[in-house]
Amino acid sequence: MFSRNQKLLTIGLVVLLIAGLLVGCGGNEQSSQDPAQGDQEKKAESIxxxxxxxxATQGGGGVWDMVGTGLANVIQQNIPGSRITFVPGEGLANVKTIHKGEGDLGFMHSTMAFAASQGKEPFDAVYDNVRALFSVYDPSMQFVVLKSFPIDSLAELAEKKPAIRLAVGDPGSITELASRALLEEYGITYKDIESWGGSVQYKSMGEAADMMGDRLIDAISITGTAPMGALQEVATSQDLKMLSIDKEVVDRIVERYGFSPAVVPKDAYPFLEADVPTFSFRVIIGTPADTPEDDIYQIVKAVGENLDYMHNVHSNLQNLSLEYMAEGTGISLHPGAEKYYREMGVID
Known part of the structure; x- marks a missing residue:
């Protein structure tokens, strides 16, 4: 399978060959084609x-795989002649891939898209050639501790300095970055935890849940849409508690990293006694800034007109609405998306 860049390169070589032949046949006549205009025409090519x-991976079991499959179905069934090719990605790297024009649509996190557009950590340069189509769902930070562990707040963790065994997500993942930012707002570093006799363990959600179920760790700092199945499973064998995040800390994290204030509702888990203040981010779909406006308009319209179907694709999408789609993306909406939302009266 050829990539879009390889296809364009092949087409470009053919065009140059034909142009050379025409020049050879026409003596000293020069083409009236403006090179800059030619580039603009390439950019305007429909995707x-x-x-x-x-x-996303078609038929895969992950959330992005399932949402991607549902999105592909909506697009292909409602836009004649459209076809989706699935390209596996790596979370943070998806922003760079879309920025470079090596993909047409991509899953990404709103906070990371924002950081990339500003050249902030974890990015080493500005990646601002990305625009948003819509928000998809909003994972929240959930800091869960064994009920028997001797702290009841993150402030108490900083004060008492217990030997906590904490799982923070895979290295460099959005979960790990959010976990590190949260701890640092309370004046805690990974090295501090190790100096207390504790440990920081880079584990996936499934691994961390299994370890907590076996009491091999004391706490999980995890991001996801509540209720999370992994935490529900742990709660069947262990007594748990979720630590709230102080409002002033949430406010600082929102300002510095582009997260949003959020609440884990009391009814999300049987072990909660009240709503738990926290912060969240959005999973969004992005596209290169120069993707044709009409293409994005058609794609967003197809999704907007099939929300009932999308609600059944995955439980994370049950509250998807036009209003939700148009907000919280972290970066500017693509003009094609803006056009549709304006037509529907969602934005001014």
Whole structure:
């Protein structure tokens, strides 16, 4: 399978060959084609016939895989001649992939898209050639501790300095970055935890849940849409508690990293006694800034007109609405998306 860049390179070589032949036949006549205009025409080429969707695997069991499959179904069934090609991605790297134009649509996190547009950590340069189509769902930070562990707040963790065994997500993942930012707002570093006799363990959600179920760790700092199945499973064998995040800390994290204030509702888990203040981010779909406006308009319209179907794709999408789609993306909406939302009266 050829990538879009390889296809464009092949087409470009053919065009140059034909142009050379025409010049040879026409003596000293020069083409009236403006090179800059030629580039603009390439940028305006429709993506609908071969859309590269980055970050999902067709038929896979992950959330992005299932949402991506549902999104592909909606697009292909409602836009004649459209075709989706699934391209596996790596979370944070998806922003760079879309920025470089190596994919047409891509899953990404709103906070990371924002950080990339500003050249902030974890990015080493500005990646601002990305625009948003819509928000998809909003994972929240959930800091869960064994009920028997001798702290009841993150402030108490900083004060008492217990030997906590904490799982923070895979290195460099959005969960790990959010966990590190949260701890640092309470004046805690990974080295501090190790100096207390504790440990910081880089584990996936499934691994961390299994370890907590076996009491091999004391706490999980995890991001996801509540209720999370992994935490529900742990709660069947262990007594748990979720630590709230102080408002002033949430406010600082929102300002510095582009997260949003959030609440884990009391009814999300049987071990909660009240709503738990926290912060969240959005999973969004992004596209290169120069993707044709009409293409994005058609894609967003197809999704907007099939929300009932999307609600059944995954439980994370049950509250998806046009209003939700148009907000919280962290970066500017693509003009094609803006056009649709304006037509529907969602934005001014």
């Amino acid at each position: 609908l016939g071969d859309i590269y969707l980055v970050g």
